[in-house]
Amino acid sequence: MNIGIVGLGLIGGSLGLDLRSLGHYVWGMSRSADTCAQAVRMGAADVAGPDPAELSVSDRTDVVFICTPIAAIIPTLANLVPYLPPRAIVTDVGSVKAAIVTPAEQLWRRFVGGHPMAGNASQGIHAAARQLFHQRPCVLTPSSDCEALATLRSLWQSVGGIVLECSPADHDRAVAWISHLPVFVSTSLIQACLQERHPHIAHLAQQMASSGFRDTSRVGGGNPELGRLMAEYNQTALLETLHTYQQVLQKTIAAIEAGQWQDLEAKLRESQEARSPYVSALLD
């Protein structure tokens, strides 16, 4: 197929590497000339440039993946529309879906929302790697365009993804629990540590921090722009999970204040068991 990838970061670059190795022709697009050159050099795109008019966006293009940050997805699609052949399928990889899919479908009839649950702490084309999507869940939102949906399902499966189909609203609620809520739980942990009044205890805490603190603080100490966009574009679902979290935390604190050690241990045991189905497919 003739595939466009707009936004050549970790996700776009990694997708390009995998799709080219499967024999597809990949044209890439990025505002940065350096990124374009690097994408071609490392084999993530056959050609790459900043301007849709000068690219292979022509009657040959079958599928376009928009892999920009969330806030740029709709403006990017609006810029592409004049150059897209009528049959082109367009999708995205944004981590929210309701705020994207509705306006995107209005701009382009053959748009299908997507979200591969892949990535790591790195950013940018230099972090792109093969097999990033291997065995990772990849959400597609429903579409009346069965052919478009089947094409995208097949492409994600070809790079190893496990395709799940769900509504934008259900997607956003689910990712609020397992992706967006953890960011704000985690960043609040770091912010809380900054409140320590005694510098020598703060310093001691830094010296003593071990894998427990490292892991619990990881997503809260990640890309600030990404965290902000999760909150901005998934505000309602995120706030519902945060309010639930707040209530649960209050109960945990009350149990510790009251010295209800058996109840506390029972809750910890329940957490231990409840965690398994979330992480069974992941290495710990």
Added chain:
Amino acid sequence: MNIGIVGLGLIGGSLGLDLRSLGHYVWGMSRSADTCAQAVRMGAADVAGPDPAELSVSDRTDVVFICTPIAAIIPTLANLVPYLPPRAIVTDVGSVKAAIVTPAEQLWRRFVGGHPMAGNASQGIHAAARQLFHQRPCVLTPSSDCEALATLRSLWQSVGGIVLECSPADHDRAVAWISHLPVFVSTSLIQACLQERHPHIAHLAQQMASSGFRDTSRVGGGNPELGRLMAEYNQTALLETLHTYQQVLQKTIAAIEAGQWQDLEAKLRESQEARSPYVSALLD
């Protein structure tokens, strides 16, 4: 030296492996005959058994490490006292210090509190491994017995530990921030997910969970008994950090409710920078 290790789990077993490989004679003690046999078989102890009277607890013993769970440290020490030679140095590896050091010093003059910041998700003698303490911080609490302190500092350094000295109260406050608070922040995340009312969204969340959820929930889904003991034995310091966390979380929620995206991103950026000194010595 002639070294006793009482409690042959991950920490005691790993310490035994390292100390024996440095040429020390190690006698181990555990209530479980299987654990004793396994410790000797894998080279974590020269001899091991359940009864201090039948062991090498004699004039030959230089140092005893008590490596039991927190709740058993003081009772274990009380049981050992009748068999200890007067010059024996006794220490522990418990993750709280104030609740241990005061009663332990009353039971045994040459007691020095200790806490190596090492471990992993595994438990028991089978998980014991060499080099567990390599480059890991190891706290010793102050003692007027300079010789005892110097001996323990030297032993921990010989197995690769980075020795820090601090008061029991400062230790407990610091570990509350970086070890105990994360457990309850993390377990509350899992508990919050259990509140999702719609089974299909809960199932979707489980299918979509990725490394972010895995890492943020790891310590909250760990050993329930250990989590309970952290709260029980470090209640005051833990509650202070939990109350601070609660206030910080409330501010984070308020910023998201008010749509203060720039402020939120600034806080996320602050968290990203503030995290570095905690994790700089750890692989991410």
